[in-house]
Each structure stands twice: as structure tokens, then as C-alpha cells.
Amino acid sequence: MRRSAESSQDLPLSASPASRAGWSTLQRLLPYLWEYKWRVLAALLFMVAAKLANVGVPLLLKQLVDALTLKPGDPAAVLVVPAALLLAYGALRFSTSLFTELRDLVFAKATQGAARSIALKTFEHLHALSLRFHLERQTGGMTRDIERGVRSTESLISYSLYSILPTLIEMALVLSILALRFDAWFALITLAALAVYIVFTVQVTGWRTRFRREANAQESAAHTKAVDSLLNYETVKYFGNEGFEARRYDENLEELRRVRLRSQTTLSLLNAGQQIIIASALVAMLWRATQGVVDGRLTLGDLVMVNAFMIQLYIPLNFLGVIYREIKQSLVDLDRMFELMDRAREVADAPGAPALQLAGTQAVRFENVHFAYDPARPILRGVDFEIPAGKTVAVVGPSGSGKSTLARLLFRFYDVQQGRVTIAGQDIRSVTQASLRQAIGIVPQDTVLFNDSVEYNIAYGRPGASHDEVVAAARAARIHDFIDATPEGYATRVGERGLKLSGGEKQRVAIARTLLKNPPILIFDEATSALDSANERAIQAELQSAARNKTTLLIAHRLSTVVDAHEILVLEAGQVLERGTHRQLLALGGRYASMWALQQSLAVDDGTAPALA
Structure with a gap:
């Protein structure tokens, strides 16, 4: 998934269609939650109980207010009835908080467990992707995608279970009570206001979502540039480009500031529109309730109850815009992480692949191997050689000849396009990657x-x-x-x-x-290239000792490190140009001999030439 700092700006806007970042994303999330199905069911029961208690509070408040309208001189009723109602009112208030906390307590393990499972699965999948993916990725942007995806798991569950679903339940209960206890106009006014409110919020929030996506794109781009710059700290210092890096970073920060300002402006418009709708509905409901009290159809307690219902119902709706926006953004963020999980593995184990079978030291063979990272630029062209069991084969040649590619193919970071690579006669594509890599050790360049x-x-x-x-x-x-x-x-x-x-x-x-x-198989890819000559000679003896009785592929630029190899291959332009022992290749007087003569003359000039013939 190639993501440059520039291209990442466009990804959130086109990363997935709305349908993908909707029900399908939720469907993929549900199995992670369903692992805790009993906790989910218990949390839902506590949530319903909390809402029932919450709706019961205005009903009890009505009874309390009506109880206080007794005639003077009735001390028994004043002492007994309000006292009992007050206790019941307090119990309902406490029950609402108690059931809410129990819901949070019971469901916390499911929320955190689902977030952990998704994050772990994504991490494991990223390790399972090919080297090509990791060479092309942008670390900063990808880590932000994962971070937001994990956070969005918790946000999505929290907002949907703790805000949207409880509000819908409470809306249904309140509308039912208003329709049953009063005339239909109370329910119709409330329903109409809710419908206008929800449509307005969804439409405006949908329009505003693009600003949040743009902000995320700029945030990822800025983070990518910052991480990339800090990882290359020494290079920045070498060329004195601190100011250049700061300007590149600031360009994204400036665009992020502009997008966030637009987002804040539209948020203020959304909040103002919501308040107008709520205020209009509240005035209409209270006007009708007040008329009912004046006409004698309703009591003062009914007026208080209607007001309490409206306040209780509209308080969570005040946050509907924020909640809806966060849910949509959480779906987008979670979908971005699912996209990483959906990234196809370029190198995958065959179904039912067995482990690599090794009994002692085994031979490694490259059979007519053709390979190219890009079809337009072939790297290996029909390479064919064998590393006998317990022997060392060295590969030398100019830079870009394909030496390190041999190591990558043996490790199965990539699969060959033609031919095959075998260990103990087993095609490495037919065995598990874990068992293959367990059998190989590498000292990389x-x-x-x-x-x-x-x-x-x-x-x-x-x-x-x-x-x-x-x-x-x-x-x-x-x-x-x-x-x-x-x-x-x-x-x-x-x-x-x-x-x-x-x-x-x-x-x-x-x-x-x-x-x-x-391991039984060793790869030394320029294993001593960063060492001085004295340490190189000292460690060379240790490497030769470590390679004794092991199948070893030795990739080198310095020919002095390969003179003891059982066979030396000269690789050039992806083909084996010469092969033989050190002395045979010198006697041949070809490419290897000229490379040896050149390196010897340079070593003599430095005073580090080994006593080799």
C-alpha cells in the first residue's frame, strides 16, 4: 500500500465508499464483540433498566408535584404521601446511575477485549505481509491509521451502546407515554421535532465529515513527514536541512489549521440550528401543556412531567451531531485499519503446507531461477547453482548484479517468477514460512x-x-x-x-x-563490510568456525573474505558468469581474476593486503 505524504491526503476521501465504511464495517466488528456475548447481553439489560428508571423519574415527579396540591389542614397526607414519593424519586435517580455504571462495568471487558483483538490481528497481519509492502509503506501514516483504528473501536462501541441506542429506547418510551397519557398532539410535536432534528443533524454532519477527513489526511501527512525526518536525523544534519524539514512540516500544519477552522465554523452552525429546533419544540410542548392546565385537562404535575421529559430527551440530542460525526469518523478510521488487514499477502503459505523437514544439514539449490521486482527490469536470469550440504558457496559480483536478491528469495521474502528454490529437495514455496525462516540465519548487509x-x-x-x-x-x-x-x-x-x-x-x-x-543454514550478506581489516580477519575465523558443517551462502564484495569457499560464483547482470574455487577462477583469468587484481592493488596501496595467491 504505497502511501507518500502527498497521496495520503487523498486516501481518506476515497479510501472506501460510504457503504463499505458503514454496515460492512460494523459486521466485521461484531464477531470481535460476540466473543463476549454474555457480557453484551448483560450490558443491554442494564442499559434498558437504566432507561426505564430514567423515564420513571418524570412520572414520579408528576406524582410528587400533584401530591403537594393538597388542601390545607390535611397533615397526614402531606407527611406520608410526599415522603414516600420523595424516597421513591431518590431511589429511581440512584437506580439510573447504578444501572448505567453496571452497564459500563460489565461491558468494559468486551470493549477493551475487542480493541485488543483487532489491534493484535492487524499487527500480526502486517508482519505477514511481504517485504515489498514494507519497503513501500510510509511508517508515520500507517501507524496513525492503526492508532486511530484501535481508538475508533472503543469510540464506536461507546457511542453506539452508550448514546445512540439508549436515546432511541428513551425516545420510544417517552413517545408512548405522551401518546397514552395525553392527546396525540404531544407525541406528534415531539416526533416531528425529533425527525427535523435528526434529518438536519445527519445532513449537516454528512456535509461536515469531509472537513474531518481532510483534517485526518493532513494530520497523517504531517505525522509521516515528522517521523520520516526524525528517523533520518543524521541525513538532515549532514545537509543542514533543518529549516527545509520544518517548512515541509509546517505546510501540512498550516493546511491542518485551515481545515480545522472550517470544521469549527460549520460545527457552530450545526449547534445553532439544533438549538433552534429544540427551543421551538419545547415552546410548542409547554404552550400546549400550559393550555391544558388552564383548561383543567391537565394538572400542574403534568406540566412539570412534560417539561422534564423534554429536557431529559433533548439533553442527549444536543450531542447527537457530535456523536453522529464521531460514529461516522470511527467507521472510516476502523475501515482504514480493516483495509490494512485486507491487504493481500504477496507471499502466503499454501493451504495445509507442512513444516520444512530437515534431518541434519541439507543442500540448498537454485534451479533456473528468474526474478524481477518490476517486470520491466529483470534481476535474475536463469540462475542455477547448488550449495551442497555442509558446504559454503560464495557469490560475488558488482553492485546490482542480484547477490542480495538471492538471500531474499531463500528467505522467501519474495517468490520466484520462474524456476524454484529447494532445501533438501523441498520447494520452499510448499512449506511454511515460519519453519523455513527458523532454519536459516542471516547477517544482513x-x-x-x-x-x-x-x-x-x-x-x-x-x-x-x-x-x-x-x-x-x-x-x-x-x-x-x-x-x-x-x-x-x-x-x-x-x-x-x-x-x-x-x-x-x-x-x-x-x-x-x-x-x-x-541454524543449519547460514547467509552472510556482506557480513564484515562495516569492519576494519584487523577485525575483519579476526571475525572471519569465527564465521568460518560457525559455518563449519553448515550449509552457507556467502555474499561478498571483498574477495578476500571468500577465498576459502568451496565454490565461488561470479554474478553479473543476473547471470552466473563464472564459477569455481578461488584458485580455479584466478587461473581462468576472467572477470574474477580482474576483480581480484584490482582489489589487491587497492589493498597494497592501503597496506592491508592479505598474503593470498
Whole structure:
């Protein structure tokens, strides 16, 4: 889902049709709630009980007012009747609050549970998507989509269950009471006012929704730019572009300010229109009730009851515009997160795929592999080679020749378009990705670390490893002395993406965690490219020891690191140009020999040339 800062402005307006961001979104939400069906049913019962108690308050208030219109000299009635009514009135008021709190208490677990389940499922799905998706995504915008989606789950449930549904129940009860106790005009006036109010609110709020969507788009764009800029802090500093980044960020903030001002202006118009409708209906109802009292058809208590009903009914309606807007926006936000969940997996396990079966060390084979990230630009063209069980095969060649693509295909970050990749004779597309990746360890060319401790990052190779095992891996990667010399030792935090460490230190951490994983198949993708020559030679011995009796793919630019490989492939323009041992390729006098001669001459100039022939 490619989302640039610019394109994200348009996404909320066209992300999904209204129907999609409506009933279908609610239907997808219901199963998460239905996991707590007994709590849902109990909450609904408490909600109905709260509304019954709430509607009973004006009825009791009428009785209380009428009871106070007794003739003078009737002390028994004045002492007994109002006292009982007052107690009943207080009990109903308390019952309304009690049932409301019980509803909230019972339903809280369902609300939080549903939000947690949706967030977890989205997180797991994002990890299941292909590398292509994660290379194209905008982290800031996507995280905002997830954040708003999770928050909207709670808002949607809260507004619908705690506001809309109770108001509808209360409206039905009040209209029934007015129609039964008084003439039909009371119910008709109330119903007409409600209809005008709801139509007005829905229409105006629907018109206003686009301002909220535009605001969300600008907020996501601003957040994306801010996160992207902060993640590239060093690059910003290198080129002195702090002012440029601030201006880019401010452009979105300025547009966000304008959209929010338009939103506030239209909100004021909405509130004013709602108050006019409510005031008109209230005046009409009280005028009719007052006429009824004057004519003797109604009591003073009836007048008080009608007024209490109207106030009680219109108070929640005052927030209908906000609630309706929030529900619509919550549906849109939730739908955006469901869109992430609906994102098709480019690389998926076949139905019923078995786990990769390995008995000891097994061979890896690339059979006539063709692959292209973009059909217009082929990367691999019929690559065919085998890494025998327990042997090391090195791949060398110029940048862009497809070396790192081999590692990505072996890890099944992408599927080949033609040919196949097998491990122990099993096509890796036919086995589960989890079992495949469990069997492979990699030291990548570009090491990215978690913003946590050094120990956490090394132990990530095998969660649950003991401290002693972590230390042993660090020693093997020649980084223990450095860690031990820091004030906090293995508790030292490495910073965002490991930026507190040098390139060589990050690479040694990556080597340590791969050694700790100890898989049967290893990939070293420029594993020592960030190290100086002295450390490279020292770690090279450790890597050779780690690769002993393991099937190893060694991708390198420095030819001095591959001289001991059982076979060396020279890859150029996606094809295997030469293959053989180091000495065979030198004797061939081809591409490998010229690369070796060039690197040797450069190493001699630097005084770092190894004694190799």
C-alpha cells in the first residue's frame, strides 16, 4: 500500500465508499464483540433498566408535584404521601446511575477485549505481509491509521451502546407515554421535532465529515513527514536541512489549521440550528401543556412531567451531531485499519503446507531461477547453482548484479517468477514460512537494531537464551570486550535503529545474534563490510568456525573474505558468469581474476593486503 505524504491526503476521501465504511464495517466488528456475548447481553439489560428508571423519574415527579396540591389542614397526607414519593424519586435517580455504571462495568471487558483483538490481528497481519509492502509503506501514516483504528473501536462501541441506542429506547418510551397519557398532539410535536432534528443533524454532519477527513489526511501527512525526518536525523544534519524539514512540516500544519477552522465554523452552525429546533419544540410542548392546565385537562404535575421529559430527551440530542460525526469518523478510521488487514499477502503459505523437514544439514539449490521486482527490469536470469550440504558457496559480483536478491528469495521474502528454490529437495514455496525462516540465519548487509539493550538485541536471535549464552555469542563475534567496557555493560541501550553504535559494532551484534540462533543454514550478506581489516580477519575465523558443517551462502564484495569457499560464483547482470574455487577462477583469468587484481592493488596501496595467491 504505497502511501507518500502527498497521496495520503487523498486516501481518506476515497479510501472506501460510504457503504463499505458503514454496515460492512460494523459486521466485521461484531464477531470481535460476540466473543463476549454474555457480557453484551448483560450490558443491554442494564442499559434498558437504566432507561426505564430514567423515564420513571418524570412520572414520579408528576406524582410528587400533584401530591403537594393538597388542601390545607390535611397533615397526614402531606407527611406520608410526599415522603414516600420523595424516597421513591431518590431511589429511581440512584437506580439510573447504578444501572448505567453496571452497564459500563460489565461491558468494559468486551470493549477493551475487542480493541485488543483487532489491534493484535492487524499487527500480526502486517508482519505477514511481504517485504515489498514494507519497503513501500510510509511508517508515520500507517501507524496513525492503526492508532486511530484501535481508538475508533472503543469510540464506536461507546457511542453506539452508550448514546445512540439508549436515546432511541428513551425516545420510544417517552413517545408512548405522551401518546397514552395525553392527546396525540404531544407525541406528534415531539416526533416531528425529533425527525427535523435528526434529518438536519445527519445532513449537516454528512456535509461536515469531509472537513474531518481532510483534517485526518493532513494530520497523517504531517505525522509521516515528522517521523520520516526524525528517523533520518543524521541525513538532515549532514545537509543542514533543518529549516527545509520544518517548512515541509509546517505546510501540512498550516493546511491542518485551515481545515480545522472550517470544521469549527460549520460545527457552530450545526449547534445553532439544533438549538433552534429544540427551543421551538419545547415552546410548542409547554404552550400546549400550559393550555391544558388552564383548561383543567391537565394538572400542574403534568406540566412539570412534560417539561422534564423534554429536557431529559433533548439533553442527549444536543450531542447527537457530535456523536453522529464521531460514529461516522470511527467507521472510516476502523475501515482504514480493516483495509490494512485486507491487504493481500504477496507471499502466503499454501493451504495445509507442512513444516520444512530437515534431518541434519541439507543442500540448498537454485534451479533456473528468474526474478524481477518490476517486470520491466529483470534481476535474475536463469540462475542455477547448488550449495551442497555442509558446504559454503560464495557469490560475488558488482553492485546490482542480484547477490542480495538471492538471500531474499531463500528467505522467501519474495517468490520466484520462474524456476524454484529447494532445501533438501523441498520447494520452499510448499512449506511454511515460519519453519523455513527458523532454519536459516542471516547477517544482513544493513543491520538495524531495536531501541533496547545490547543483550536484548543479541538474545533476539533466540528469545529465552540465558545471559551466559548471550555472552558466549558476543565473545565469538568479538564484541564482548566493547560491551563489558561500557558503564552499563549488556544493559547499554543502542538507540533508535542502533544509531548509538558504530557500523562495525552493529554488524558484530548482528553476527552475535545469528551465532546464538545457530541454524543449519547460514547467509552472510556482506557480513564484515562495516569492519576494519584487523577485525575483519579476526571475525572471519569465527564465521568460518560457525559455518563449519553448515550449509552457507556467502555474499561478498571483498574477495578476500571468500577465498576459502568451496565454490565461488561470479554474478553479473543476473547471470552466473563464472564459477569455481578461488584458485580455479584466478587461473581462468576472467572477470574474477580482474576483480581480484584490482582489489589487491587497492589493498597494497592501503597496506592491508592479505598474503593470498
